[in-house]
Amino acid sequence: MSVGEWTQVLLYVGVLLLCVRPLGAYMAAVYEGDAPRGVRFLAPFERLIYRACGVKAEVEMSWKQYAGAMLLLHVVGFVVLYGLQRLQGMLPLNPAGLGAISPDSSFNTAVSFVTNTNWQGYGGETTMSHLTQMAGLTTQNFLSAAAGMAMLVALIRGFVGRQTASVGNFWVDLTRSTLYILMPLSIVLALVLVWQGVVQTLDPYVTISPARSFFGADGGGVSEQRLALGPAASQIAIKQLGTNGGGFFNANSAHPFENPTPLSNFLQCLAILLIPAALCHTFGRMVRDTRQGWALLAAMTIVFIGFLGVGLWAESRPHPRAAEMGLSTSPVDGPIGNMEGKEVRFGVVNSVLWATATTAASNGSVNSMHDSFTPLGGLVPMVLMQLGEVIFGGVGSGLYGLLLFVLVTVFIAGLMVGRTPEYLGKKIEAFEMQMASIGVLVPCLCVLIGTAIAVMLPGIGASITNPLPHGFSQVLYAFSSAGNNNGSAFAGFGANTPAHNLLLGLAMLLARFWVAIPVLAIAGSLAGKKHVPASSGTLPTHTPLFIALLIGVVLIVGALTFVPALALGPIAEQVEMAGVK
Amino acid sequence: MFEQLKTSVLMVLIFSVVTGLAYPLAITGVAQLAFPKQAGGSLIMRDGTAVGSELIGQSFDAAEYFWGRPSATGPAPYNGGASGGSNLALGNPAQLDALRIRVAKLRAADPEQGAAVPLDLVTASGSGLDPHISPAAAAYQAARVARARGLPLEEVRGLVAAATEPPQWGLLGEARVNVLRLNLALDGRNDR
Numbered sequence: 001m002s003v004g005e006w007t008q009v010l011l012y013v014g015v016l017l018l019c020v021r022p023l024g025a026y027m028a029a030v031y032e033g034d035a036p037r038g039v040r041f042l043a044p045f046e047r048l049i050y051r052a053c054g055v056k057a058e059v060e061m062s063w064k065q066y067a068g069a070m071l072l073l074h075v076v077g078f079v080v081l082y083g084l085q086r087l088q089g090m091l092p093l094n095p096a097g098l099g100a101i102s103p104d105s106s107f108n109t110a111v112s113f114v115t116n117t118n119w120q121g122y123g124g125e126t127t128m129s130h131l132t133q134m135a136g137l138t139t140q141n142f143l144s145a146a147a148g149m150a151m152l153v154a155l156i157r158g159f160v161g162r163q164t165a166s167v168g169n170f171w172v173d174l175t176r177s178t179l180y181i182l183m184p185l186s187i188v189l190a191l192v193l194v195w196q197g198v199v200q201t202l203d204p205y206v207t208i209s210p211a212r213s214f215f216g217a218d219g220g221g222v223s224e225q226r227l228a229l230g231p232a233a234s235q236i237a238i239k240q241l242g243t244n245g246g247g248f249f250n251a252n253s254a255h256p257f258e259n260p261t262p263l264s265n266f267l268q269c270l271a272i273l274l275i276p277a278a279l280c281h282t283f284g285r286m287v288r289d290t291r292q293g294w295a296l297l298a299a300m301t302i303v304f305i306g307f308l309g310v311g312l313w314a315e316s317r318p319h320p321r322a323a324e325m326g327l328s329t330s331p332v333d334g335p336i337g338n339m340e341g342k343e344v345r346f347g348v349v350n351s352v353l354w355a356t357a358t359t360a361a362s363n364g365s366v367n368s369m370h371d372s373f374t375p376l377g378g379l380v381p382m383v384l385m386q387l388g389e390v391i392f393g394g395v396g397s398g399l400y401g402l403l404l405f406v407l408v409t410v411f412i413a414g415l416m417v418g419r420t421p422e423y424l425g426k427k428i429e430a431f432e433m434q435m436a437s438i439g440v441l442v443p444c445l446c447v448l449i450g451t452a453i454a455v456m457l458p459g460i461g462a463s464i465t466n467p468l469p470h471g472f473s474q475v476l477y478a479f480s481s482a483g484n485n486n487g488s489a490f491a492g493f494g495a496n497t498p499a500h501n502l503l504l505g506l507a508m509l510l511a512r513f514w515v516a517i518p519v520l521a522i523a524g525s526l527a528g529k530k531h532v533p534a535s536s537g538t539l540p541t542h543t544p545l546f547i548a549l550l551i552g553v554v555l556i557v558g559a560l561t562f563v564p565a566l567a568l569g570p571i572a573e574q575v576e577m578a579g580v581k
Numbered sequence: 582m583f584e585q586l587k588t589s590v591l592m593v594l595i596f597s598v599v600t601g602l603a604y605p606l607a608i609t610g611v612a613q614l615a616f617p618k619q620a621g622g623s624l625i626m627r628d629g630t631a632v633g634s635e636l637i638g639q640s641f642d643a644a645e646y647f648w649g650r651p652s653a654t655g656p657a658p659y660n661g662g663a664s665g666g667s668n669l670a671l672g673n674p675a676q677l678d679a680l681r682i683r684v685a686k687l688r689a690a691d692p693e694q695g696a697a698v699p700l701d702l703v704t705a706s707g708s709g710l711d712p713h714i715s716p717a718a719a720a721y722q723a724a725r726v727a728r729a730r731g732l733p734l735e736e737v738r739g740l741v742a743a744a745t746e747p748p749q750w751g752l753l754g755e756a757r758v759n760v761l762r763l764n765l766a767l768d769g770r771n772d773r
Contacts, residue, residue, distance in 0.1 A: 055588055075589070123663060139596055143596055196619070200613075208633055227622055251710070265753070334715050340669065340705060343713070344701050344713040344714060371670065465669075466668075470672070
């Protein structure tokens with residue numbers, strides 16, 4: 001890698017970390033009902049929404065009421081989104097005249113966007129009308145992200161609360177997340193993206209007539225080129241900021257109309273990790289001990305950089321057959337490293353940086369095709385998802401997922417020294433550990449059992465588009481993605497079949513709600529407990545020792561669960577490839 | 582419970598209007614006013630018709646034009662209505678065959694060119710619409726294009742240099758050559 005390429009990586013990590021403090025503090029103020037003066041003009045809108053929806057903002061909810069409200073929102077959102085897809089042929093804002101989407105694909109997509117996964121079994125420009133993209137998908141991009149952030153805030157209140165039954169008001173947290181955080185950031189990002197060349201129009205497509213002289217003597221060139229257009233920038237901004245990831249076009253952020261320049265790429269990639277990283281500081285502020293937030297951010301950043309390094313190494317090595325085929329192997333002759341499925345304007349480095357960020361976060365958008373990565377290069381995004389989307393993770397959901405691992409870590413540390421584990425002054429007891437275990441293990445079950453069922457289904461061969469062992473990796477990747485609400489894919493995999501739409505849809509539902517509901521249960525249980533003052537026997541949870549312990553627990557749970565499956569896929573492929581060389 | 586359900590329905594409705602209609606339509610309005618060219622696809626106009634987009638590649642395979650990257654879109658390459666990559670694994674025999682065929686085609690078009698083939702010229706992009714090639718890939722083809730057009734090599738190299746974009750702000754992304762712009766410039770040169 002060249003100096004310029006290292007600079008880009010450092011610049012990315014540096015800018016990301018610099019944004020954490022201001023944005024984290026701002027979000028903490030918003031959730032504590034103390035929005036900064038600059039955004040107080042939004043307060044009347046906030047009150048208007050409450051009045052229109054019959055929300056009593058001052059009424060606090062128990063964890064069960066909070067979970068009930070969250071589930072109802074998702075059920076209604078699902079019904080609306082399913083309906084929009086099934087009826088889009090008769091609805092307005094459909095200039096390309098696209099027809100109704102099949103029931104199984106509509107189910108899968110509705111689940112996918114409601115659960116903040118944004119797995120896409122369909123190609124955007126050939127399937128979805130503008131109305132479905134805007135009123136259906138963009139709305140759920142906002143709401144699913146805001147719901148994730150709300151649930152994190154509820155969990156934080158569980159740590160902060162003193163012998164209370166309440167964890168806050170779901171509707172208030174949801175509205176504030178959208179109005180004060182997601183919306184302003186999206187507006188700014190969307191406009192910058194348009195400036196860089198992302199399309200934003202209601203025209204469905206434009207027809208290009210290449211200049212006459214382009215028809216070469218040997219029939220080269222095309223007679224006409226039809227370019228899909230649409231209101232893309234507004235959706236792309238929230239797709240990145242809300243760790244949603246669902247592209248407007250089939251090629252997602254590899255499409256030049258979705259991600260035209262290195263600057264648009266940098267900003268989108270930054271937007272992927274921006275809120276998940278900043279929420280660590282929000283957490284620290286709200287529990288009145290910012291060191292706790294920095295410790296979690298440090299753990300995430302260390303794991304992120306480690307995986308980034310492996311990915312960069314794997315993808316920037318020369319093609320294994322380069323010398324034999326007469327391909328470039330030195331930078332003087334052309335790009336080296338793996339360029340299949342990557343764009344020239346991004347090169348290997350920005351493609352790997354994106355792949356790492358999008359799977360560390362549960363974003364799932366892509367700017368290069370992960371299916372064509374080298375075996376080890378493809379293993380990195382797969383493992384980052386399998387770790388449970390806790391290395392930054394989804395907005396809100398990433399940090400509450402990591403906090404489950406924190407509870408497991410203090411529990412293990414407590415076992416080692418024979419003391420009742422505590423975290424932030426709250427005793428961690430059997431109920432919390434049961435809930436944390438469910439939250440940690442259910443996504444693992446979805447991935448492994450889902451993969452096992454899928455490979456046994458008749459007709460799986462038609463969906464697998466690469467020879468084994470890579471073909472197995474395609475299935476494992478799909479379920480790692482759905483089972484952790486990521487949404488990226490080894491995109492050659494033919495996932496748009498009724499069986500896969502159903503299986504992957506179920507995995508997404510289980511992974512979202514069987515983590516979210518245990519998290520809220522923990523919030524309720526902790527809120528009801530007394531605060532125990534720290535003593536000399538309390539394990540400090542902001543030290544390098546604790547950070548190392550936490551990383552160890554995350555990696556060991558991941559490794560114990562997934563190494564056998566990985567050995568059948570990317571690891572076997574890497575060994576095989578080294579063999580032919 | 583019923584009250585919560587009513588709130589849920591109203592919340593989804595209100596946010597569908599605010600985030601699903603007002604937000605994208607407002608962005609569309611501002612974008613059309615402030616950045617009309619970009620918002621409409623960065624089209625390149627010649628005599629009132631769109632001959633291409635600065636951001637979307639086109640398929641070239643005549644000797645007198647610079648070729649872009651292979652495109653895996655179906656049914657035809659550079660199909661702007663259905664983007665996508667090959668999604669072939671590195672070790673897939675189909676991928677290795679494709680590489681060999683592309684290398685052979687480049688070599689056949691210019692048997693005198695003995696340099697290593699730039700990797701981006703024989704690998705399909707992620708979108709299938711990549712408008713760029715690396716500067717090395719342009720340099721590799723310069724002699725062929727000059728010969729086919731009867732232009733001095735130095736002149737073609739000059740056009741390549743003029744069409745080469747450095748990393749954005751000298752820092753972000755990779756140096757690259759916009760193939761369509763370069764080919765338009767070549768045609769303009771011959772017309773004069």
